[in-house]
Amino acid sequence: xxxxxIPESVVEGALRRAHARHEAEQxxxxxxxxxxxxxxxxAKAAGVSPKEYIDRLVRDRAKLTPSDGERPxxxxxxxxxxxxxxxLNSQGQHFLSQRFIxxxxxxxxxxxxxxxxxxxxxxxxxxxxxxxxLWDGDVRQELGGEVQGFGNAYASECWGAISATYAGLAEGPxxxxxxxxxxxxxxxxxxxxxxxxxxxxxxxxxxxVYEPPPTWPEVSRDELGAHAVRATVQFDDPTKPRYFxxxxxxxxxxxxxxxxxxxxxxxxxxxxxxQATETGPDGPEPTPKxxxxxxxxxxxxxxxxxxxxxxxxxxxSGPEAAAPEAPTAAPPAKESTPTVEEPTxxxxxxxxxxxxxxxxxxxxxxxxxxxxxPLPDWQLGFTVKPTAAAHGTAGQAAAAPESxxxxxxxxxxxxxxxxxx
Numbered sequence: 001x002x003x004x005x006i007p008e009s010v011v012e013g014a015l016r017r018a019h020a021r022h023e024a025e026q027x028x029x030x031x032x033x034x035x036x037x038x039x040x041x042x043a044k045a046a047g048v049s050p051k052e053y054i055d056r057l058v059r060d061r062a063k064l065t066p067s068d069g070e071r072p073x074x075x076x077x078x079x080x081x082x083x084x085x086x087x088l089n090s091q092g093q094h095f096l097s098q099r100f101i102x103x104x105x106x107x108x109x110x111x112x113x114x115x116x117x118x119x120x121x122x123x124x125x126x127x128x129x130x131x132x133x134l135w136d137g138d139v140r141q142e143l144g145g146e147v148q149g150f151g152n153a154y155a156s157e158c159w160g161a162i163s164a165t166y167a168g169l170a171e172g173p174x175x176x177x178x179x180x181x182x183x184x185x186x187x188x189x190x191x192x193x194x195x196x197x198x199x200x201x202x203x204x205x206x207x208x209v210y211e212p213p214p215t216w217p218e219v220s221r222d223e224l225g226a227h228a229v230r231a232t233v234q235f236d237d238p239t240k241p242r243y244f245x246x247x248x249x250x251x252x253x254x255x256x257x258x259x260x261x262x263x264x265x266x267x268x269x270x271x272x273x274x275q276a277t278e279t280g281p282d283g284p285e286p287t288p289k290x291x292x293x294x295x296x297x298x299x300x301x302x303x304x305x306x307x308x309x310x311x312x313x314x315x316x317s318g319p320e321a322a323a324p325e326a327p328t329a330a331p332p333a334k335e336s337t338p339t340v341e342e343p344t345x346x347x348x349x350x351x352x353x354x355x356x357x358x359x360x361x362x363x364x365x366x367x368x369x370x371x372x373x374p375l376p377d378w379q380l381g382f383t384v385k386p387t388a389a390a391h392g393t394a395g396q397a398a399a400a401p402e403s404x405x406x407x408x409x410x411x412x413x414x415x416x417x418x419x420x421x
Contacts, residue, residue: 003211006101006382013104015085018096022087028133035133036142051149054132058162063125064169070115073373074170076195077102077119078178078187081380102177109373116373120166129162160190167194173205175375176231179213183234183243192231206231210380217250223257224249233264 028035036050043053057063066072077098086096099121106117120126133139134155143150163186174195181188195201204227212225223229224246233242242264249257 003377003379005379007378008382010101010104010108011083011096011382013107014096014100015083017100017103018086021100025133025136028139029136032133032136032138032142035131035136035139039132039143049148050143054129054134054158055161057125057129058158059165060125061165061169063128064120064123064162064166066115066118066123068115071171072106072116072118073109073172073375074166074174075102075106075117075119076167076174076176076178076187076191078176078181078185081382083382098177102175105175105177105376113373120163123166125162126166129158134158156186160186163187164190164194167191167201168198170195170198171200173207173375174201176206176208177210178208179210179380180208180230180235183237183240188234196231203228203231207375209376209378211377213380216246219250219257220246223261229261229265 039050039053043050046053046056048056080095080097080099080101082093083096084094086094089095099119102119103122106119106122109117121130134150137152140150140154145151167190176187178187181192183189192206195206196203206227208227208230212221216225224233224235224244233244234240235244235246237243238245244261244264249260252260
């Protein structure tokens with residue numbers, strides 16, 4: 001199917017959200033004592049220590065559950081893209097987190113159908129944790145630092161825990177704003193497992209928003225680009241389980257590809273449970289393979305974030321079955337944009353895997369949310385206009401050529417993305 005770039009209205013709204021958040025982070029950094037004071041006051045009112053208050057918050061299902069019987073589609077995100085009008089990150093890059101793209105998409109869906117979509121940060125619990133600015137080392141120090149349990153890894157641990165809780169409450173089709181799941185991201189280490197184990201979602205309801213990059217060989221786009229495959233494997237670290245190199249994969253005989261992928265998808269190769277290693281809102285620790293991407297932490301080493309090389313990413317548009325079991329099997333079929341079913345429907349929002357697929361059957365899903373909103377199928381990139389965005393804080397964008405369209409920006413490397421704050 002044909003996909004389109006991220007819609008301009010979504011990009012514009014995402015940029016506004018990114019700049020507002022950047023300003024809030026700067027304010028917190030300038031006055032960490034005030035942020036810590038708010039946390040201490042909330043903990044005191046609850047009759048517990050600040051750490052116990054936060055540890056309870058990240059597992060509080062009630063604060064992640066919509067009120068008034070709403071059943072929104074739960075969206076997830078990881079990493080981001082460079083954009084000339086986005087705020088500067090710690091690496092001096094204009095970096096737009098997928099968080100704000102996902103939030104703006106959900107906001108626009110809610111304008112059309114109130115209560116139809118959400119992200120973790122728009123839930124009551126997610127907003128509260130977000131406003132604690134735990135990625136800021138000075139805030140953690142004001143809370144007692146390492147002595148009181150607020151060490152360097154605490155923010156990542158909190159976001160990992162609340163992300164798993166959030167994923168365990170999802171229902172029906174779940175859009176993932178990422179190309180692939182970086183092996184050390186919260187998306188990979190926490191959320192995807194929780195979504196697959198969630199009987200209200202299951203493997204077949206995980207929908208990656210973006211199509212595979214054009215740099216991938218066609219056979220890799222067709223087979224490794226299937227949603228179920230990208231929800232299971234990883235493409236950035238050959239030293240860890242479930243690794244596939246899209247370029248090398250395409251050179252293998254069909255029977256070799258089918259066997260390798262079948263072993264992973266049927267669980268013969270277990271996913272190694274590891275702690276996510278993000279060190280900030282938008283990036284994990286650097287790895288030898290990766291150029292720098294965004295992160296937000298208190299030390300220079302922790303301020304590095306990995307961005308995966310372009311040959312290690314994959315996204316596909318539309319629901320797809322998993323890779324074929326036999327060498328003569330056809331590649332996964334591409335479908336039209338999935339839509340969340342009405343309350344009387346029992347469909348998952350994506351077709352069942354082909355009979356020859358080696359992927360295990362997903363748990364039976366509960367009735368899908370009572371929404372009729374389409375899940376996005378986009379290319380990972382956008383066309384930048386020759387003028388600055390409405391917020392006016394990022395300066396003038398580069399002028400478009402006298403003839404031809406404005407340049408299309410693509411991600412630096414979205415596979416290195418992180419799910420989380």
